[in-house]
Structures are given as structure tokens and as C-alpha cells.
Amino acid sequence: MIDEMIKRELNTTLSRQLSVKIQINHAERIHGGDINETFLLDTSEGRYFLKMNDARKYPDMFEKELSGLEELGAANVITVPRPLCFGTAGNRAFLLLEYLDKGNAAPDFWENFAASVARLHDQTRPYFGLNAANYIGSLKQYNTPYSSWAVFYAFNRLMPLAKMAFDNYRIDKPVLQQLENLCRRLPQLFPDEPPSLLHGDLWSGNFLVGSNGKAVIFDPAVYYGHREMDLAMTRLFGGFDTRFYYTYQAIRPLESGWQQRLGLCQLYPLLVHLNLFGGNYFNDVKDVLQQYN
Known part of the structure; x- marks a missing residue:
């Protein structure tokens, strides 16, 4: 679970950045990498994928990742998760992405x-x-x-x-x-x-x-x-x-x-x-x- 103080800050920050009132109902920790914590957010506006790390160690990492996803997405040839916003909540940096459900591989x-x-x-x-x-x-x-x-x-x-x-x-x-x-x-x-x-x-x-x-x-x-x-x-x-x-x-x-x-x-x-x-x-x-x- 996300710390309650961080959760409140995220509610405020995401609502401001996405221009819609968001309430995080549940945050489920899911498998991430060596650097980031990752969560599935269940919110009043739907489900999102959240990445968080130490803002002091990696102050611009998520800004760069968002730019990279936008560059790939602009090519319009392969699916990438749509990046929604990045920012900080307390001493934690975050990147919010659309949540994409997994499926079964097509024959081709x-x-x-x-x-x-x-x-x-x-x-x-x-x-x-x-x-x-x-x-x-x-x-x-x-x-x-x-x-x-x-x-x-x-x-x-x-x-x-x-x-x-x-x-x-x-x-x-x-x-x-x-x-x-x-x-x-x-x-x-x-x-x-x-x-x-x-x-x-x-x-x-x-x-x-x-x-x-x-x-x-x-x-x-x-x-x-x-x-x-x-x-x-x-x-x-x-x-x-x-x-x-x-x-x-x-x-x-x-x-x-x-x-x-x-x-x-x-x-x-x-x-x-x-x-x-x-x-x-x-x-x-x-x-x-x-x-x-």
C-alpha cells in the first residue's frame, strides 16, 4: 500500500494535473524493477499504473521516460502505455500511465x-x-x-x-x-x-x-x-x-x-x-x- 500521506498528496497532485477530481480508492503494489515501486491504482476515474522512486536520486528520470513514451507513441506503429503526468509527492517522484490489461498472444x-x-x-x-x-x-x-x-x-x-x-x-x-x-x-x-x-x-x-x-x-x-x-x-x-x-x-x-x-x-x-x-x-x-x- 502507499503511505497515507503520499496518497493524500497524490490525490491532490493528480487532480490538479489531470484537471479532474481524483480519489484513490485502492493502491495495489505490483511487480516493478530494481529502481521503481509500481502500483495499480483503483481511482474514482478508473485504473492507472503508477511508478514511484526517490526524487532526490532521480529528479528527472520520469520526465525523460514520459518524453520517450511520447516519442514512441507518436510513431503510431506499436502500442505503448499512454503517459499522463509526472511530478513529486513529498520526497517521492511519480509517473502516471494508463493501465493496460494483459491478454493472450494472437497466433501471429x-x-x-x-x-x-x-x-x-x-x-x-x-x-x-x-x-x-x-x-x-x-x-x-x-x-x-x-x-x-x-x-x-x-x-x-x-x-x-x-x-x-x-x-x-x-x-x-x-x-x-x-x-x-x-x-x-x-x-x-x-x-x-x-x-x-x-x-x-x-x-x-x-x-x-x-x-x-x-x-x-x-x-x-x-x-x-x-x-x-x-x-x-x-x-x-x-x-x-x-x-x-x-x-x-x-x-x-x-x-x-x-x-x-x-x-x-x-x-x-x-x-x-x-x-x-x-x-x-x-x-x-x-x-x-x-x-x-
Whole structure:
């Protein structure tokens, strides 16, 4: 349950932001991630999904998440929960989203999911990046625009996390030098492609089956990048049917050699996990570096 004081503040704040008097009748805690508490709110205006975290630690996280969901929703090619508002109640930050019921997967679920991701990747911009930094997990994700994917990937993705890992004794000097050397070679390793709108954190924990039997995606780390990043992320922890990849390839074929670049694209989320959790992710990073040295 939500603390009664926070509940009263939420009643007031949500009523003001949504311009309608809202009374929270019941708040049921449901499964969330490592950073956020999540609740199903039963209110006088219907059911909502609420995320909360420490406003002092993550003062702008939900603002960035709302912007990312709006960016994905504007493409109008795949369902995302509609973000309603964000704010603070006491020392708690919150994000209010529409509540979407779960359903059973339609027979063509994976084919439809792949087609939707392919259409999402058709959305483009003149640059790689975004108009502001955001988050992947609890880590800041830099999105300074560049015209070159290789430069973007080196300066906004790999090197900031490599430096963080080195400063926090997660990697040693030889591994840092390997990462620096790899970054110099990125222009020769990636094929040229226009920027694509990416979910940015497309693993099996960030989608569900909606009431219509189709995919719903959430918890994005949005930016315009190389589309192989999203595909590589789906392969990192499993959970995606082979029909997803066959259909994507049929609709929007990847450049030759994409299988050999999977590790290169997975290096970024592996560095994210190394910085957050340590442990065996160090060996995973070293294994990827071995492939390209």
C-alpha cells in the first residue's frame, strides 16, 4: 500500500494535473524493477499504473521516460502505455500511465511484433542521438547528436561507461585500452545506415501481450541510433521467438554480417550491467572484446 500521506498528496497532485477530481480508492503494489515501486491504482476515474522512486536520486528520470513514451507513441506503429503526468509527492517522484490489461498472444503475435519494430525503425532523423540525455536503467544515457553512428557510439555509449567502470574498479587498464582501441575501429565495423527510432532497451522484460493479443512495449531508453542495437538487445537475454527475426528480415533486411556485429552492439548493455551489478558481466565484456581484437 502507499503511505497515507503520499496518497493524500497524490490525490491532490493528480487532480490538479489531470484537471479532474481524483480519489484513490485502492493502491495495489505490483511487480516493478530494481529502481521503481509500481502500483495499480483503483481511482474514482478508473485504473492507472503508477511508478514511484526517490526524487532526490532521480529528479528527472520520469520526465525523460514520459518524453520517450511520447516519442514512441507518436510513431503510431506499436502500442505503448499512454503517459499522463509526472511530478513529486513529498520526497517521492511519480509517473502516471494508463493501465493496460494483459491478454493472450494472437497466433501471429511474433510476426506482428516484428513488423511493428520494423516500422518503428523506419522513423528517422538527420542525426544519431536525441535532443537531451535520458536514462538506461538508473544510469545517465548521453544523446549528444552526431552525424556518424561510429562517433556517436564511441563518445555517447561505450567510452562514458568504460570510464565509469574503470573509475569504480570494475575494469582494469588493459580492458579500458581494448575498449579505446575498439572505438577507433568502429567506422570500419559498422555499415552506414540512417538513424532509426529505437526503443533502446528492448529485452523480454520490457514488453507484454496486450488485451488485443499484440505487443505492448514500455520502459524505453529512446534515441535515434543504428537499428542493429535493438535487434542485438532482443538476443542478449533471450525470450524472443525465431519468428520475430525471420519476419523482421523479410520486411527490413539487415546488412550482411549483422550476426558478427551482435556482440559489438551488445557491448553497450553489457557495460550498463557491469556498472550496475558487477559480477560476471566483467567476463562477458572481456569475451566480446576478444572477438574484435
